[in-house]
Amino acid sequence: MSSIPHELAPRALAFAVRCHSGQRRSSDGAPFIQHPLEVARLLRDAGCSEAVVAAGLLHDVVENAHVAVGEIADRFGDDVAALVDAVTDHSCIESYRERKQVLRDNVRFVGGDVALLFAADKISKVREWPRHRRREQEQLQELPPHSRARRYLAHHHAMRLEHYCKSLAMLERVAPEHPLVAQLADELEHCSAPDRAPLL
Known part of the structure; x- marks a missing residue:
């Protein structure tokens, strides 16, 4: 295991801000950096190490x-x-469904901190779901x-909802007792239940 460089998280934050400068979230046009910031806060609040944050x-x-x-x-060590x-x-896998399956399989195989990072990412993404839904409804009107x-569009x-549900199912096998997995289940149930009806 490589050593963790001094003040790792603050330097990672500065680098992420620089890398995502000018990028916007597709759901609502907010600065994209809000997403990795939320993921990092979830991991920190769950007691994860500085490397995971x-x-x-x-x-x-x-x-x-x-x-x-x-x-x-x-810049940040082999572990990060x-x-x-x-x-x-x-990105070399063109099919969305196949690409996400490969990603889930990899997370399941590695497990551990990777599963927690994946869970935090999905919590943040599911929280964006209502904004995605509103945007899609606006597009449908046109x-x-x-x-x-x-x-x-439908x-x-x-497919996106399917990926989130399959991600939760995988995480419940890999880390069934972890609070982040339970939180993802709650968020997904809360945010997606009204949206299970077809867009068409």
Whole structure:
């Protein structure tokens, strides 16, 4: 295990802010950095180590800012880099469903802190669900009934919900007693129940 550099989380925060500068959340247009900040707070409040909190801050810099995993290792150590790498989507897999299945399988295989990082990420994403829903409803109003674009939007909505539900099922097997997993279950039940009806 590599040593943890001094003041890891503050440096990870500064780096994440720089990497995500100008990026916006698709759900509501808020600064994207709010998402990794929320993930890091969830991990901190759950008693996770500074390395895991730092990984929470950095978990999207490979996917969204094209930072190499090797650069994360150089700046923040191998442990943080391994955590980030384990929850990063494989963009080379074109199919959304297959890509998310590979991601869930990897989290299940590694387990431990990776599962907690993944759970915190999903809690934050599920909390965005109502905003995504409102945005999708606004888009639907502009689309002709029974159009391909309308069907695509409904399909994407359904696949995202499926991924969240399958993520919870996987986490309940990997870390059934952890409070973050219970919190994800509560958030998913609260936020998605009104949205299970088809968008069409």
